[in-house]
Amino acid sequence: MRYENEKCPLCGNVFTEDDDVVVCPQCATPHHRECYLENGRCANEEKHQEGFVWTKTEVKVEENKEEDAQQEEKDYIVCPECGTKNKKNALVCSNCASVLNPEIREQFEPPKSSGIYVDGKPVNNEDCIDEEGTVTVKEAVCFIQRGKESYIKTFLDAKFNKRKPKFNIWAFLFGAYWFFYRKMYKPGFAFLGVNFALKIFNSGLVLKTFPDVIDFFMRNANAFAQGTASIDLYEEYYNIVDKSIQSSGVMLYVILAVNLASIVVNIVAGLKANGFYLNFIKESVVKIKKALPHPGAYYTYLYAKGGTSFLTPALISMAIYYLNEIIFSYAMR
Numbered sequence: 001m002r003y004e005n006e007k008c009p010l011c012g013n014v015f016t017e018d019d020d021v022v023v024c025p026q027c028a029t030p031h032h033r034e035c036y037l038e039n040g041r042c043a044n045e046e047k048h049q050e051g052f053v054w055t056k057t058e059v060k061v062e063e064n065k066e067e068d069a070q071q072e073e074k075d076y077i078v079c080p081e082c083g084t085k086n087k088k089n090a091l092v093c094s095n096c097a098s099v100l101n102p103e104i105r106e107q108f109e110p111p112k113s114s115g116i117y118v119d120g121k122p123v124n125n126e127d128c129i130d131e132e133g134t135v136t137v138k139e140a141v142c143f144i145q146r147g148k149e150s151y152i153k154t155f156l157d158a159k160f161n162k163r164k165p166k167f168n169i170w171a172f173l174f175g176a177y178w179f180f181y182r183k184m185y186k187p188g189f190a191f192l193g194v195n196f197a198l199k200i201f202n203s204g205l206v207l208k209t210f211p212d213v214i215d216f217f218m219r220n221a222n223a224f225a226q227g228t229a230s231i232d233l234y235e236e237y238y239n240i241v242d243k244s245i246q247s248s249g250v251m252l253y254v255i256l257a258v259n260l261a262s263i264v265v266n267i268v269a270g271l272k273a274n275g276f277y278l279n280f281i282k283e284s285v286v287k288i289k290k291a292l293p294h295p296g297a298y299y300t301y302l303y304a305k306g307g308t309s310f311l312t313p314a315l316i317s318m319a320i321y322y323l324n325e326i327i328f329s330y331a332m333r
Helices: 032-038 045-050 062-075 102-108 137-144 148-160 169-174 178-181 183-207 210-221 221-226 233-248 251-293 294-305 311-332
Strands: 021-023 028-031 076-078 085-087
Touching: 021 032, 028 102, 085 148, 085 311, 102 294, 102 311, 137 148, 137 221, 137 251, 137 294, 148 251, 169 178, 169 251, 178 183, 183 251, 183 311, 210 233, 210 294, 251 294
Parallel strands: none
Antiparallel strands: 021 028, 076 085
């Protein structure tokens, strides 16, 4: 008989394969040989008169289950949404795509209360911000994030008064870059394309209408930039500008019209921005909810899809600046 994992009744240590084990000839209790010789008798000698016979210890089923569960917990992560077992280093559930890390999950979960007030009354999380009932306040809070109070109030005002959302001053001031900031790339590139075309067209008209002014300014650019231009140089510059304006004729009005058109484009952006944004939220909610019905995954991806991006408009702005410089340099040759 093997005695591994059994304990010596005298020293309490577990037997190993290398231990020298002896058993009591009367009750069969195993001992370390050294322990038995040192004690001089069986550890259970007092029980011999009762007919005691040693038996191998049975492992309790409950203990085995508990150990298995502990080991399983170390090897797997159980998804709190669907109960699927995932590998311990998994970030999202393989079944429902829910985020498994509880700390990360918590930051994506919308608050229990919207924290938004209209006319002094709190807005319920389950209220909808649109007439069709597509997006709840809870979903809008999770998607909009920065500036959520202002936009939700605007959408609710439009819903209750059955009108289009109010003018967006930020879209008017920043044009296409506001749309990029809110991750609406299609309308962003549309407005950017129109404004860029108008700017290039305007630059071409200026170069064609005022070639003497451009030539004079380019020849004396360093003096103007460094502030070393003399009074005579400024007077000469103003005289050339005045002469060019007088001889420009109808082209000056065309240039003014093109500049006015750029302002009109930004006014249209301000008028349409909140309506575009509401539709963008509704489309995103419908798509993500259809693809990820489990709440844990749904709100995580809704949070990631929404929010704002400072990097995108900054990169596009730099790209437009350098593109404009290249075109202008080419035109000046």
